[in-house]
Each structure stands twice: as C-alpha cells, then as structure tokens.
Amino acid sequence: MPSFFTRWFLSEKPYDGATVADLQTSLDPKITIDRLKSYQFTKKDLLHYTFLGGILLFVFITNPAKWIYKILFYIFMAICFIIPITSQFFFNALPIWAWLGLYFTSSYFPASKRPPITVKVLPAIETILYGDNLSNILATSTNKILDILGWIPYGICHFGAPFVVAIILFLFGPPTTLQSYAFAFGYMNLIGVIIQNIFPAAPPWYKNLYNLNPANYSMHGSPGGLERIDKLFHINIYTKGFTNSSVIFGAFPSLHSGCATMEALFFSYCFPNFKFIFIIYVVWLWWATMYLTHHYFIDLMAGSVISLIIFQYTKYNHLPLVDTSLFCRWSYATIEKYDQIKMNPLNNNSIEDLENYVENVPLQEIDFEIDDDNGHTEEEEQL
Numbered sequence: 001m002p003s004f005f006t007r008w009f010l011s012e013k014p015y016d017g018a019t020v021a022d023l024q025t026s027l028d029p030k031i032t033i034d035r036l037k038s039y040q041f042t043k044k045d046l047l048h049y050t051f052l053g054g055i056l057l058f059v060f061i062t063n064p065a066k067w068i069y070k071i072l073f074y075i076f077m078a079i080c081f082i083i084p085i086t087s088q089f090f091f092n093a094l095p096i097w098a099w100l101g102l103y104f105t106s107s108y109f110p111a112s113k114r115p116p117i118t119v120k121v122l123p124a125i126e127t128i129l130y131g132d133n134l135s136n137i138l139a140t141s142t143n144k145i146l147d148i149l150g151w152i153p154y155g156i157c158h159f160g161a162p163f164v165v166a167i168i169l170f171l172f173g174p175p176t177t178l179q180s181y182a183f184a185f186g187y188m189n190l191i192g193v194i195i196q197n198i199f200p201a202a203p204p205w206y207k208n209l210y211n212l213n214p215a216n217y218s219m220h221g222s223p224g225g226l227e228r229i230d231k232l233f234h235i236n237i238y239t240k241g242f243t244n245s246s247v248i249f250g251a252f253p254s255l256h257s258g259c260a261t262m263e264a265l266f267f268s269y270c271f272p273n274f275k276f277i278f279i280i281y282v283v284w285l286w287w288a289t290m291y292l293t294h295h296y297f298i299d300l301m302a303g304s305v306i307s308l309i310i311f312q313y314t315k316y317n318h319l320p321l322v323d324t325s326l327f328c329r330w331s332y333a334t335i336e337k338y339d340q341i342k343m344n345p346l347n348n349n350s351i352e353d354l355e356n357y358v359e360n361v362p363l364q365e366i367d368f369e370i371d372d373d374n375g376h377t378e379e380e381e382q383l
Contacts, residue, residue, distance in 0.1 A: 009171070012326075014333040021175045021329045024084040031084045044317075052098045055190070059101035064108050092179040095186025103193050107246040111217040117249045119202040119215050126296045134297045135204040135290040139225065142291075144232065150288035151229045153281065155238060158256050165263045173270045174320040175329050181266050184314040188258050188307050196250035203251035204293040221248040225292030254295040257303035260285045265311045270322050316340055 013021075024031075060070055077097070080090040090097075126133050162185065170178040202215050205224035223230065226238035264278035282304070289295040321336045 009328050009330050012328055012331040014331065018330075018333055020332055020335055024088050026084040028084065029082040032082050032087050049094075052094050055098040055102055059098075059105050062108065063101070063105045093182045093186065095183055095190055097186075099186050099190035099193060102190065104246050106193065106197055109197070114217060115198065115200060117200045117202060117215040117217070119206060119210075119212050122201050122252060122296045122298060123204075123207060123212075125298050130297060133204070135293055135295065136207075138287065138291045139204070139293050142225070142228070144228075146291065147225065147228050147232065150225060150291045152288075153260070153285040154256060154288040154292055154294070155226055155229060157281075158259060158285070161263055162259065165266065169266060169270060170329065172328050173266075174322055174326075174332050175335055176318075176320050177266075177270065177329075180314050180318040180320075183318060184266075184307075184310050185259070185262055188262055188310050189255055191306060191310075192253050192255045192258055192303065193247065193250070195253060196247050199252060200249035201252045201299075202249055203295060203299075204290070206249075208293060215249065217248075219248065221245040224294050226294075251295055252299045253302035253306055254289060254299040255303055256285060256289050256295065257282075257300040258307045259303075261304040261307035262311060265307065269315065269319065272324065 060074065063070060077090070080086040123133055126135075166178060166181060169181050203224070205222045206215060209222060221242045221244070223238040223242040226242065230236055230239050260282045264282050267278045268275040286297075286300050289300060290297060316338050319337065321338065323332070326332060
C-alpha cells in the first residue's frame with residue numbers, strides 16, 4: 001500500500017522537499033497552541049467562530065443528554081481540535097459539527113416555543129409559480145423500476161456522496177480544497193436547518209396523508225415513496241428513520257438538493273471537463289425527491305440557491321485556484337487563491353493596463369475604411 005501511494009501520488013511532487021500538500025502527523029498539542037498564539041484573527045474569523053460557538057453553546061444547553069456525557073463529549077472534541085494530526089480535519093469541520101449538533105437537538109425543542117407548521121404555503125407557491133403541483137404529477141404513476149431509480153440518488157447517494165466527494169477532493173484537488181468544502185457544506189446545512197426550525201413546512205407526503213389539515217409536532221414523519229423500497233427489499237430502514245426524523249417538517253429548504261448542488265459545484269470547479277455529469281446528478285436527485293413525495297420543486301430551488309450563494313463566497317474567500325493540468329494535491333508547488341482586487345476588471349490597474357494596450361496597438365493591424373466627402377474610401381483613392 002505505501003509503495004502504491006508513493007508511486008501514484010507522492011511521486012507527483014514538483015521537486016524534492018515540496019511541503020505545500022503535506023499533512024500534520026504530530027501529536028504535540030504545543031504546535032497547535034503556538035500556531036493559535038501567532039495567528040492574526042480577522043473580523044471574518046471572529047464572526048465565524050462567535051456564530052459557531054453560539055450554536056454549539058445553545059446545543060450544549062438545550063440537548064437533553066446527561067450533563068456528564070455532554071461535558072465528556074466536548075472535552076473529546078477539544079482534544080481532537082488541539083492535537084495537530086486530528087485538528088487539521090476536525091477544526092476545519094467545525095461548521096459541520098455545529099450543523100449536526102443543531103439537527104439532532106431540534107426534535108427536543110418544546111412545541112410551545114416552536115412556530116406553527118405551515119401546510120398550505122408550499123403547495124400554493126408551487127401552483128402559483130409552476131401552474132401545478134409538480135411533485136404530485138411525478139408521483140402519480142409509480143412502478144418498481146422508477147422506485148429504484150428514485151431510491152439510488154435519494155436513499156443511497158445522498159448519504160454516501162459527501163464522504164466520497166471529500167476523499168476525491170482531498171486526493172485530486174489543490175491543497176486546502178477539502179477545508180473549503182467542509183466550510184461550505186457545513187454552513188449550507190446549518191443555515192438550512194435554522195430555516196427549517198424557523199419556518200416549519202409540511203412536505204408533499206403530508207398532503208397525501210392528511211390533505212391540508214393542520215399539523216402539530218406530536219405527529220410522526222413518513223418515508224413517503226421510500227416505504228415501497230422497504231417493502232421491496234423487506235427492510236424497515238427508511239420507515240423507521242423518517243418516522244423518527246429529528247426535523248419532520250423540514251421540507252423547506254431541501255437539504256438533499258442543497259447537498260447535491262454543493263457537491264456538483266465543487267466537482268465542477270475542480271474537474272470542469274465533467275461538469276455535465278454533475279449537472280445530470282443534481283437533476284436526477286431533484287426528480288427523485290419529488291417522485292418520492294419528500295419535497296416540492298420550490299424546496300429544491302431554495303436548497304440549490306443557498307448552496308450557490310455559499311459556494312460563491314467560499315470560492316472567492318477560501319478556495320485555491322485549480323490547475324487542471326496537474327494530477328493530484330501533491331502535484332502543486334504553491335497554493336494560489338483568488339485576488340479579488342487584481343482580478344476586478346474595474347480596478348485602476350486593470351483600466352490603466354487596458355488603456356496602455358489600446359494605445360500601443362499598431363494602426364496597420366486595424367482593418368478600417370474612411371469615407372471622404374464624395375463617398376470614396378481611402379483604399380479606392382490609392383488605387
């Protein structure tokens with residue numbers, strides 16, 4: 001295994017001693033402490049860590065687990081953050097930890113303090129924008145083949161794709177790409193769960209079961225069309241999982257759509273030649289979510305828009321530039337990022353460069369004709 005890894009990856013280093021893609025292997029917490037002491041925190045850093053710290057503190061107080069278990073868990077996380085070999089992964093995944101903590105704590109929020117559940121807004125918006133309930137149309141005709149085609153992206157790929165994408169980005173993307181992915185993926189899901197708790201909305205399966213009757217927080221969830229998958233394979237995975245979901249009325253926004261879009265955006269950024277394949281995957285998952293009656297189309301659009309906004313912020317503030325001619329992370333000699341000032345076409349330097357270029361273009365290279373008063377061109381008079 002080491003020889004395989006060396007032959008395929010480490011041998012790609014541009015020169016001996018290149019360390020830009022190397023990982024920390026030390027167990028000495030003093031390295032992390034010294035790095036924190038010398039680090040210059042920006043306003044964005046302070047806002048980032050204050051926000052996530054607030055979420056984690058809220059989860060610590062709100063989660064009904066025993067205090068001793070919560071304290072031990074947070075101590076374990078602190079150890080992972082301070083040891084260099086683990087901190088390079090755990091620390092950058094802080095938005096993901098905050099999202100997971102908030103998600104699994106959501107089911108314990110007291111119903112008396114939660115906002116009312118809407119069951120009419122989403123289908124009404126769906127009809128206004130698209131003329132009909134697209135989820136209902138797609139789910140009208142079902143069969144085993146369509147069930148399996150819907151199950152693959154929604155019930156399998158959705159849960160495994162984040163890990164597969166992370167591994168591929170780590171190996172074949174520029175160094176620090178995985179950090180950016182963890183930042184964007186975590187924030188997209190965290191913001192999505194916050195919206196779902198502030199604006200609880202019933203998914204299409206609720207309308208199929210209860211029409212438009214008022215919903216309450218004592219109700220259990222439903223696997224929707226995935227119930228047919230449980231029956232097909234004689235399992236109870238999806239029925240049990242969705243019945244006891246932590247956020248039952250979390251139709252808007254669709255985090256299935258958000259995750260697929262985020263994965264497609266990062267893959268398209270790092271591997272632009274395969275962009276069409278990633279787009280097909282997103283559209284496939286969109287169809288699956290509506291066919292299985294888990295989301296309205298407006299939910300899918302909202303999830304994708306959130307992903308796009310967060311990705312664009314990450315791209316211009318965190319993501320390294322990609323060199324498609326290089327094979328893997330160890331092929332990079334340096335890490336370059338977007339210089340928003342340098343790449344802005346409206347900044348002073350760009351305008352001056354453009355003016356100098358125009359002034360220095362030889363006139364003989366420009367093909368033009370000048371008419372005189374008699375309608376003859378300069379070229380005709382020379383003849």
